Amino acid sequence: MVSEVIEDMLKRMQSHPGVIGSVIINKEGQVIKSTLDNTTSLQYASLATRVCDSSVDALRNIDPTNDLTFLRVRSKKHEILIAPDKEFVMVTIRTTTDGA
Amino acid sequence: MVSEVIEDMLKRMQSHPGVIGSVIINKEGQVIKSTLDNTTSLQYASLATRVCDSSVDALRNIDPTNDLTFLRVRSKKHEILIAPDKEFVMVTIRTTTDGA
Numbered sequence: 001m002v003s004e005v006i007e008d009m010l011k012r013m014q015s016h017p018g019v020i021g022s023v024i025i026n027k028e029g030q031v032i033k034s035t036l037d038n039t040t041s042l043q044y045a046s047l048a049t050r051v052c053d054s055s056v057d058a059l060r061n062i063d064p065t066n067d068l069t070f071l072r073v074r075s076k077k078h079e080i081l082i083a084p085d086k087e088f089v090m091v092t093i094r095t096t097t098d099g100a
Numbered sequence: 101m102v103s104e105v106i107e108d109m110l111k112r113m114q115s116h117p118g119v120i121g122s123v124i125i126n127k128e129g130q131v132i133k134s135t136l137d138n139t140t141s142l143q144y145a146s147l148a149t150r151v152c153d154s155s156v157d158a159l160r161n162i163d164p165t166n167d168l169t170f171l172r173v174r175s176k177k178h179e180i181l182i183a184p185d186k187e188f189v190m191v192t193i194r195t196t197t198d199g200a
Contacts (some may be wrong), residue, residue: 047159047162051158053154054104054153054154055116055147057150058147058150062144066175068173070172076166077163
């Protein structure tokens with residue numbers, strides 16, 4: 001059952017235009033499923049976990065009842081979309097689009 | 101000269117729909133200019149600096165030639181747009197819009 005949910009998530013993530021790769025990680029930052037090679041998957045898992053953790057922490061410093069729902073990290077080379085869910089964190093890497 | 105540039109930045113940031121407040125900080129995380137009260141400005145300066153630093157660091161772990169250009173931190177209560185520039189970091193807090 002869980003693996004079907006994950007397969008479906010990955011398909012949905014990959015279906016967006018410009019997607020280079022998608023990684024699904026658990027709340028401990030471990031790679032559950034990925035369309036990328038192992039080394040690259042681990043790098044993006046580590047990035048997503050670090051940026052999520054620092055964002056959640058900083059948000060809660062301001063308002064303990066608040067919570068992170070989505071993160072977009074845009075860089076010179078690509079854009080990383082990070083969507084934390086109850087159990088998983090979905091990480092999508094895609095080419096940068098125009099809109100901010 | 102610099103203060104005119106900053107005033108202009110702040111005006112542009114404030115002109116976007118749904119903007120709750122805007123803070124301009126320097127690369128050390130100090131508040132240069134803000135439309136918010138002092139305590140709130142310091143809180144968002146701290147958040148922006150922490151999330152920027154962890155993002156830049158994580159991005160460079162993957163590719164040392166890459167660099168952060170924009171960050172969007174969406175939470176249950178609002179959305180924070182962080183635009184690092186050469187000298188300053190522009191932080192805009194606004195109500196969450198529909199589009200991701």
